[in-house]
Structure formats: structure tokens, C-alpha cells
Amino acid sequence: MPANVTAEFAKAQSKYLSARTREEKIAALEEMLATIPKHKGTEHMQAEIRGKLAKLRGQKSSKVARTTITISKEGDAQIVILGPTQTGKSTLLAQLTNAKPKISDVPYTTTKPEVGVSEWKGVKFQLIEIPSTFTPSMMSITANADGIVVVLDPRRNLDEQRDEIRKLFSKFRIQKPHIEIIGRTEIDAEYLKSSIWKMLGLIRIYTKEPGKKPETKALVLKAGATVKDAASAIHKDFLKFFKFAKVWGSAKYAGERVGLDYKLKDGDILEIHAG
Ligand SMILES: Nc1nc2c(ncn2[C@@H]2O[C@H](COP(=O)(O)OP(=O)(O)OP(=O)(O)O)[C@@H](O)[C@H]2O)c(=O)[nH]1
Ligand SMILES: [Mg+2]
Numbered sequence: 001m002p003a004n005v006t007a008e009f010a011k012a013q014s015k016y017l018s019a020r021t022r023e024e025k026i027a028a029l030e031e032m033l034a035t036i037p038k039h040k041g042t043e044h045m046q047a048e049i050r051g052k053l054a055k056l057r058g059q060k061s062s063k064v065a066r067t068t069i070t071i072s073k074e075g076d077a078q079i080v081i082l083g084p085t086q087t088g089k090s091t092l093l094a095q096l097t098n099a100k101p102k103i104s105d106v107p108y109t110t111t112k113p114e115v116g117v118s119e120w121k122g123v124k125f126q127l128i129e130i131p132s133t134f135t136p137s138m139m140s141i142t143a144n145a146d147g148i149v150v151v152l153d154p155r156r157n158l159d160e161q162r163d164e165i166r167k168l169f170s171k172f173r174i175q176k177p178h179i180e181i182i183g184r185t186e187i188d189a190e191y192l193k194s195s196i197w198k199m200l201g202l203i204r205i206y207t208k209e210p211g212k213k214p215e216t217k218a219l220v221l222k223a224g225a226t227v228k229d230a231a232s233a234i235h236k237d238f239l240k241f242f243k244f245a246k247v248w249g250s251a252k253y254a255g256e257r258v259g260l261d262y263k264l265k266d267g268d269i270l271e272i273h274a275g
Contacts, residue, residue, distance in 0.1 A: 005036065005037060005042075006035060006037060008035040009032060009035040009036050009037070012028055012031035012032040012034075012035050013028075013032055015027075015028040015031065016028035016029055016032060022056055022059060025052075025056055026053060026056050026057065029049050029052055029053045029056070030053065032049050033046065033049050033050065033053070036049070067135075067136040067137045067140060068137065068140040069113075069137045069138070069140055069141055070140075070141070070144055071113060071115060071126075071128060071141055071144075073126060074117055074124070074126045075117055075123070075124025075125055075126050076123045076124050076125065076202070076218075076220045077123075077125050077126070077146040077147065077196075077200050077202070078125075078126045078128065078144070078145045078146050079125050079126065079127050079128070079145060079146065079147050079148065079149055079196060080127075080128050080129075080130055080141060080142045080145040080147075080148050080149070081093060081127055081128065081129045081130070081148075081149045081151060082129075082130050082132070082134070082142060082148060082149075082150060082151070082165075083132065083150050083151035083152055083153070083161070083165070083183065084132055084152070084153055084156070084161055084164065085107045085108050085109075085132035086105070086107055086153065087151040087152060087153045087183035087184065088151060088183030088184040088185075089110065089129045089132075089151050089183065090102065090103045090109065090110055090114065090129055091103050091183075091184075092129075092149075092151060092181075092183065092187065092192075093114055093116050093127055093129045094116075095187075095189060096116070096118045096127060096189055096192065096193065097116025097117055097118045097127050098116050098117060099114055099115060099116025099127075099129075101114040101116075101129060107132075108131065108132060108133060110129055110130075110131045110132070111131050111133075112131065113128050113129065113130050113131075113138065113141060114128065114129040115127070115128050118193065120193040120194075120197065121197075121204060121218065122204060122206065122215070122216050122217045122218035123197065123204055123218050123220060125193070125196060125197075127149075128141060128145070130142065134168055134172075136172070139168075139172040139174070142172070142174055142176070143172060143173070143174055143176075145176060146176070146177070146200060147176055147177045147178060147179075147196065147199050147200050148174070148176050148177070148178035148179075149178070149179055149181060149192075149196065150165055150178055150179070150180045150181070151180075151181055151182075151183040152180060152181070152182050152183060153183060153184065154182050154183070154184055154185060155184075158182075162180070177199045177200060177201065178199065179195055179196065179199045181195075197266075201222070201223045202220050202221065202222060202223060202266075203220070203221050203222070203223050203225060203264060203265065203266040203267075203268075204218035204219070204220060204266055204267055205218060205219040205220075205221060205225075205230055205264055205268050205269075205270050206218055206219070206267075206268070206269045206270070207219055207230070207234060207269075207270050207271070207272070208269055208270070208271045209271070210271055210273070214269045219233060219234065219270075221233065221264070223266070224263065225263075225264055226260065226261055226262060226263050226264065227245045227247075227258060227259065227260050227261070227262045227264065227270065227272070228260040228261065229264075230264060230270055230272075231245075231260070231272055231274075234272070237274065238272050238274050239260075240274075241274040241275055242260060242272065242273075242274050243273045243274055243275060244257050244258070244259065244273050245257070245258050245259070245260075245262065245270055245271060245272045245273065246258070246270075246271040246273070247262065247264070247268055247269065247270055247271075248268065248269040249265060249267050249268035249269055250264065250265035250267075250268050251268075255271075
């Protein structure tokens with residue numbers, strides 16, 4: 001750096017060094033260019049600043065691509081945990097999954113997505129805590145998820161926080177099933193997992209073979225699915241050679257015989273007879 005720069009230039013340069021977003025960097029570089037003493041000794045540096053500016057400006061068209069992050073799905077559903085900072089999101093993630101996120105009383109402790117998997121009644125949810133800075137890339141994870149758990153702070157006005165979340169969702173065009181919970185309180189894990197499941201609009205079907213116990217791993221289908229949907233999801237031959245099925249749970253009586261059109265309910269046990 002040339003020794004004879006002005007205080008204004010030095011200030012602009014320090015702004016550039018601490019700039020995080022593309023916009024902040026551009027603004028700081030423009031300021032540097034405006035304040036740099038224009039003489040032979042700074043020509044090289046002026047060119048360097050112009051080069052950086054051109055590069056940053058040129059990135060505009062690819063902005064969408066660069067701000068999208070995808071976390072590959074694991075299990076039956078991908079759920080994002082978000083909310084204002086210090087609401088107990090990491091604590092919740094650690095309570096529900098195998099993840100070991102950093103938990104502390106320092107605001108914005110979580111700075112990258114924290115991922116864990118939770119198993120419940122034969123289904124698996126992938127839970128992702130995103131940082132409360134809500135950057136476009138983090139919000140792109142939310143836009144790709146199957147559902148959202150919004151965690152609010154009991155120490156602050158709840159309606160104010162709901163309003164912030166509503167604005168956030170509208171800014172990033174997030175239209176996903178979501179539930180709200182109040183963080184930093186004792187939350188029953190069973191209750192929470194069943195609420196997450198209900199939010200998703202999916203059903204768990206436990207298939208069984210005649211004379212055997214039901215499978216522990218659930219077959220996951222969309223709400224409203226029929227025996228036909230279940231049969232074709234298991235194996236195409238099941239549908240082809242279908243004779244009848246027996247249902248426990250939603251059926252009028254345990255093990256009632258039903259046909260392909262029978263509408264299954266969450267938690268049903270299903271035995272298909274084919275041959
Ligand atoms: N008393 C009490 N404290 C809690 C509870 N849950 C979280 N905390 C405390 O609240 C602080 C923040 O918890 P985190 O789980 O890190 O909160 P977070 O929402 O992930 O915070 P950031 O990642 O910083 O946004 C920590 O000091 C926790 O120990 C709770 O149920 N009861
Ligand atoms: Mg956290």
C-alpha cells in the first residue's frame with residue numbers, strides 16, 4: 001500500500017476488508033476509488049480496485065446459483081429449525097438427534113447449518129438448524145425442506161417474533177408446512193416428534209406378513225393413500241397378484257379384510273395377500 005494515502009482512503013479500505021456481502025464490498029471499493037490520491041504512484045492500485053469491482057459486478061447474473069445450498073436429504077423428511085437467536089435451537093437439535101452443535105449463551109453461536117437425524121416410530125427425520133442471520137443461502141435450505149420448526153424466545157414479545165418470521169418467509173417466498181414452539185422450556189421430545197410428523201401430512205404404514213409381527217420400519221405414504229398405493233410402493237407384483245388385505249388400526253375391527261380402494265390412516269398395520 002502506498003504510504004501517502006489519505007485517512008479517508010484508509011477508512012474505505014478497512015471497510016472493504018471487513019465487508020461480508022457482495023454489496024458491501026462494492027460500496028467499499030467504490031469509496032476507495034473515489035478517495036485514492038490520483039497520481040502515478042497509485043496507478044497500479046487504482047487498476048487493482050477497478051479489477052476487483054468489475055469482477056464483483058460481473059457476478060450479479062450468477063447470484064442465484066451461488067446463494068443456493070442444498071443439503072442432501074436423509075430419511076423420510078427434511079426439517080429446518082429456525083428462529084431468532086438464543087431461542088434454544090441447538091439445544092433442541094441436540095435433544096432430538098445425534099448432532100452435537102455448540103450450545104452457548106453467546107448470540108449467533110450457530111454459524112453454519114447443523115444437521116442431525118431423529119428416529120421416531122419407524123420413521124426418520126433429518127433436522128437442520130440454520131443460523132439466525134437468515135442469509136439467502138441458509139434460506140435456500142429452508143425453501144428446499146419439507147417442513148419448518150419455528151422456535152421463539154419466551155423472554156420476548158411473541159407476536160413481534162411471529163411478525164419477523166412472517167416477513168422472513170414472505171421475503172424468501174417460503175411456503176412450507178410449519179409449526180411453532182416456544183424455546184428455552186422443557187419440551188417433551190415425544191410430543192414434539194409427533195407434532196413434526198403431523199405437520200408433514202404423511203402417514204406411517206407398518207406392513208406385516210401373515211403370521212408375523214409388523215415391520216418396525218414404517219412405509220411412508222402421502223395422507224389419503226390407499227391400499228393400492230401401499231401395494232404398488234412395496235412391490236409391483238403385490239398389486240398385480242393382489243387378492244385382499246387385512247388392516248389393523250383404522251379398520252372397523254382388528255384384521256378386517258379390505259380391498260385396494262381402502263383409505264389407510266397414519267399408524268395402520270397392513271397385511272397384503274397376493275398370489
Ligand atoms: N434454562 C434453560 N436454558 C436453555 C434452554 N434451552 C437453551 N437454553 C440456554 O439458552 C442458551 C442458548 O441456547 P442454544 O441452544 O445455543 O440457542 P440457539 O437458538 O441455538 O442460539 P444461536 O445458535 O446462538 O442462535 C444456552 O445458554 C442454553 O443453555 C432451556 O430449556 N432452559
Ligand atoms: Mg444454535
